[in-house]
Amino acid sequence: MSGSADPVSAAFDTILVLDFGSQYSHLITRRLREFNIYAEMLPCTQKISELGWTPKGIIMSGGPYSVYAEDAPHVDHDVFKLGVPILGICYGMQELAWINGKQVHRGEKREYGPSKLHVLDNTNPLFEGIDNSTVWMSHGDKLNGLPTGFKVIAISDNSPFCGIVHESDPIYGIQFHPEVTHSTMGKVLLKNFAVNLCHAAQNWTMENFIEKEITRIRELVGPTAEVIGAVSGGVDSTVASKLMTEAIGDRFHAILVDNGVLRLNEAATVKKTLVDGLGINLTVIDASEEFLTKLKGVTDPEKKRKIIGNTFIHVFEREAENIKPKDGQEIQYLLQGTLYPDVIESISFKGPSQTIKTHHNVGGLLEDMKLKLIEPLRELFKDEVRHLGELLGISHELVWRHPFPGPGIAIRVLGEVTKSQVEIARKADYIYIEEIRKAGLYDKISQAFACLLPVKSVGVMGDQRTYEQVIALRAIETTDFMTADWYPFEHSFLKNVASRIVNEVDGVARVTYDITSKPPATVEWE
Ligand SMILES: Nc1ncnc2c1ncn2[C@@H]1O[C@H](COP(=O)(O)OP(=O)(O)OP(=O)(O)O)[C@@H](O)[C@H]1O
Ligand SMILES: O=c1[nH]c(=O)c2[nH+]cn([C@@H]3O[C@H](COP(=O)(O)O)[C@@H](O)[C@H]3O)c2[nH]1
Ligand SMILES: NC(=O)CC[C@H](N)C(=O)O
Ligand SMILES: [Mg+2]
Numbered sequence: 001m002s003g004s005a006d007p008v009s010a011a012f013d014t015i016l017v018l019d020f021g022s023q024y025s026h027l028i029t030r031r032l033r034e035f036n037i038y039a040e041m042l043p044c045t046q047k048i049s050e051l052g053w054t055p056k057g058i059i060m061s062g063g064p065y066s067v068y069a070e071d072a073p074h075v076d077h078d079v080f081k082l083g084v085p086i087l088g089i090c091y092g093m094q095e096l097a098w099i100n101g102k103q104v105h106r107g108e109k110r111e112y113g114p115s116k117l118h119v120l121d122n123t124n125p126l127f128e129g130i131d132n133s134t135v136w137m138s139h140g141d142k143l144n145g146l147p148t149g150f151k152v153i154a155i156s157d158n159s160p161f162c163g164i165v166h167e168s169d170p171i172y173g174i175q176f177h178p179e180v181t182h183s184t185m186g187k188v189l190l191k192n193f194a195v196n197l198c199h200a201a202q203n204w205t206m207e208n209f210i211e212k213e214i215t216r217i218r219e220l221v222g223p224t225a226e227v228i229g230a231v232s233g234g235v236d237s238t239v240a241s242k243l244m245t246e247a248i249g250d251r252f253h254a255i256l257v258d259n260g261v262l263r264l265n266e267a268a269t270v271k272k273t274l275v276d277g278l279g280i281n282l283t284v285i286d287a288s289e290e291f292l293t294k295l296k297g298v299t300d301p302e303k304k305r306k307i308i309g310n311t312f313i314h315v316f317e318r319e320a321e322n323i324k325p326k327d328g329q330e331i332q333y334l335l336q337g338t339l340y341p342d343v344i345e346s347i348s349f350k351g352p353s354q355t356i357k358t359h360h361n362v363g364g365l366l367e368d369m370k371l372k373l374i375e376p377l378r379e380l381f382k383d384e385v386r387h388l389g390e391l392l393g394i395s396h397e398l399v400w401r402h403p404f405p406g407p408g409i410a411i412r413v414l415g416e417v418t419k420s421q422v423e424i425a426r427k428a429d430y431i432y433i434e435e436i437r438k439a440g441l442y443d444k445i446s447q448a449f450a451c452l453l454p455v456k457s458v459g460v461m462g463d464q465r466t467y468e469q470v471i472a473l474r475a476i477e478t479t480d481f482m483t484a485d486w487y488p489f490e491h492s493f494l495k496n497v498a499s500r501i502v503n504e505v506d507g508v509a510r511v512t513y514d515i516t517s518k519p520p521a522t523v524e525w526e
Pocket of ligand 2: 403404405406407447481518521522523524525526
């Protein structure tokens with residue numbers, strides 16, 4: 001939870017998206033925010049009486065279930081008591097039909113793909129400016145009659161009930177998916193719903209968010225309490241720290257743990273940027289020996305991740321005890337850079353997805369430390385965090401930095417992690433990224449890094465036989481890191497990087513380029 005002061009949904013007009021498990025549900029939220037309308041997603045099972053705030057309107061998403069199936073999810077009927085406009089999309093519309101007469105059945109054929117929308121009532125504010133546009137369908141069930149109290153306002157070649165509205169209440173249903181880009185005017189429809197029908201204010205901007213969030217943090221923390229946070233120098237923790245610093249100054253204590261597997265010069269560079277550049281009260285803890293000692297002899301990737309995660313918690317807790325707040329009290333709050341996609345993953349009606357690898361985070365600290373959490377970025381998508389960072393005066397370079405995993409180079413040195421192995425991987429990575437920047441490609445690539453493989457290969461340098469290790473280069477393009485494709489570098493670029501690495505990094509005899517997509521591979525090698 002982000003604390004007891006007013007949540008964002010109470011401070012901004014909010015459209016509530018109820019998720020019935022569609023793979024597109026979060027896109028509804030995204031699209032509305034692009035129009036500066038704040039939207040938040042909750043599972044379809046959300047009890048309205050437990051909401052704690054009143055939405056300006058409700059959108060019920062699509063979903064993989066059939067409303068008539070025994071185990072199908074259903075909405076809390078209190079949504080109809082709120083008196084706010086409701087829009088059902090695909091499953092959401094079928095749910096409206098099910099509640100109002102149960103006229104939903106399996107269609108003869110599935111309808112998947114583009115269709116042409118024909119609006120019957122052009123005066124209806126939902127369809128302002130979108131008649132005859134292409135809409136995207138994805139359903140197997142259909143309405144076999146009008147729900148009680150509803151009328152048809154739009155049709156498509158295949159759907160006689162493509163759009164419906166209640167005779168007297170602002171309750172709408174559409175069979176197509178306005179949230180996907182294939183529905184060419186879909187964004188406009190969502191905006192029409194939120195603005196024309198719900199009268200939601202279009203004031204969701206990062207400028208407004210900063211102001212409201214700083215006020216919220218100050219109220220939550222009060223005039224004297226102090227806050228700590230683990231900061232990596234990555235985008236999320238830096239933006240969150242800057243926001244905390246704006247709100248409470250030096251009562252916020254940032255801790256960067258040098259775990260011995262950071263990138264070349266990283267601890268020093270981050271310190272300079274955060275302390276000198278951004279005025280953040282940051283302490284760097286050099287725990288590299290402790291981490292490397294614990295990693296000795298360990299080759300299993302999951303064991304490495306667990307050791308690093310646990311050691312991290314240990315070091316962080318120890319340091320937290322060393323901080324003595326000025327008011328003589330204990331530290332009361334812990335800052336975390338949690339983003340909205342993490343929240344969506346955990347609240348999604350389908351539940352969290354299967355663990356492929358244990359991603360390191362500091363969530364494990366909570367119970368032991370009895371600290372309360374502050375998560376100022378909890379409602380934001382990554383691009384919103386980047387925009388926020390720029391408004392807070394964080395440099396373009398830092399804001400657009402490629403993500404770097406918590407276990408760092410330890411999962412990029414395959415096999416045992418030793419100081420000398422980390423050194424080789426570090427130098428190769430540095431050269432690779434330097435060349436990417438020189439070629440003007442850094443912002444075009446989502447993430448790039450070098451891995452050191454635990455195999456030796458024969459080479460010849462200066463007429464001498466060499467027998468040294470292999471570096472694998474990885475560069476990917478992705479929007480969400482869930483799926484990714486490898487970046488198609490020019491041959492001359494790869495040739496130059498390979499030549500520099502073999503010439504400049506002792507211990508490397510060969511360089512390869514990873515041309516595997518995700519899936520079946522993952523981004524990191526371990
Ligand atoms: N070396 C470190 N020292 C202190 N905290 C760390 C360190 N590495 C990771 N963390 C903590 O773990 C969190 C999760 O890391 P994650 O990589 O997801 O986010 P980030 O580093 O802030 O941003 P980005 O996704 O851009 O790398 C960080 O926000 C930070 O709180
Ligand atoms: O903070 C992090 N802690 C981790 O333990 C971790 N493991 C992978 N990653 C990053 O997540 C994205 C997807 O990576 P994978 O395809 O390898 O799972 C990529 O961006 C990876 O760099 C991590 N980030
Ligand atoms: N995309 C959807 O919401 C599909 C709804 C329902 N499962 C159907 O097949 O019709
Ligand atoms: Mg990071």
